[in-house]
Amino acid sequence: MTSNIQTRINNLDWGSIHNELDEHGFAILPPILTKDECEFFIKLYNEKEPYRTTINMSRYRFGNGEYKYFAYPLPQIIEVLRESFYPELANAANRWSEYLKKPAEFPLKHQEFLEKCERHEQLRPTPLILKYEKGGFNCLHQDLYGDVFFPFQVVVVLNQRDKDYTGGESLLVEQIPRAQSRGHVVTLEQGCALIFPTNNRPFLGKNGYYKTTVRHGVSTVTSGERYGLGIIFHDSK
């Protein structure tokens, strides 16, 4: 099963994904997980064992819902998702650094990037499952957990839109320097993934590249239940 996932990711049309990332800052992917794999994670949500922390979102005013961070060792599928997405995204990250005239600092192997996190005392795993019921939402935010962060993250929606839930669209808002903010609404089919910027992205303007700050969230779930699997590449303090 996991070797299939690696093949699915390797076989994506990375040329056009890189173009999408450069042009819009995000990319919507075809299904990465099968219906069965999605259902496996929805079931896993209710097990105690695989998680290190559970967060009640309204308690922190992060939104309305709940999420759980996985503990190490990660479930094998998550390990494979993190490792298989990372090298292409590290190329994109280094290219974005060059656009912004910064050194290309991202190693091409995820393990080496995790070692960098470790040197900054960021040792706790960050992949998570988020669960929203009717009325649930996720406020616009960023997932930075220390000085070291990877500029992309990936989310996979685990339920079937319009069947298992309504509403609950993925939201991205770009804060453009000296201008008003721009919003993007993304609807994802079951098992499909969204690659989006963790912190900011280079935007090609008249006088070259500048940075826009990007935050992400989820609109209100108007019925049913929606689960999301978040793949974050840096570890947390």
Ligand SMILES: O=C(O)CCC(=O)C(=O)O
């Ligand atoms: O789609 C979702 O549930 C939101 C995901 C999210 O905030 C994340 O993956 O960091």
Ligand SMILES: [Fe+2]
């Ligand atoms: Fe997030």
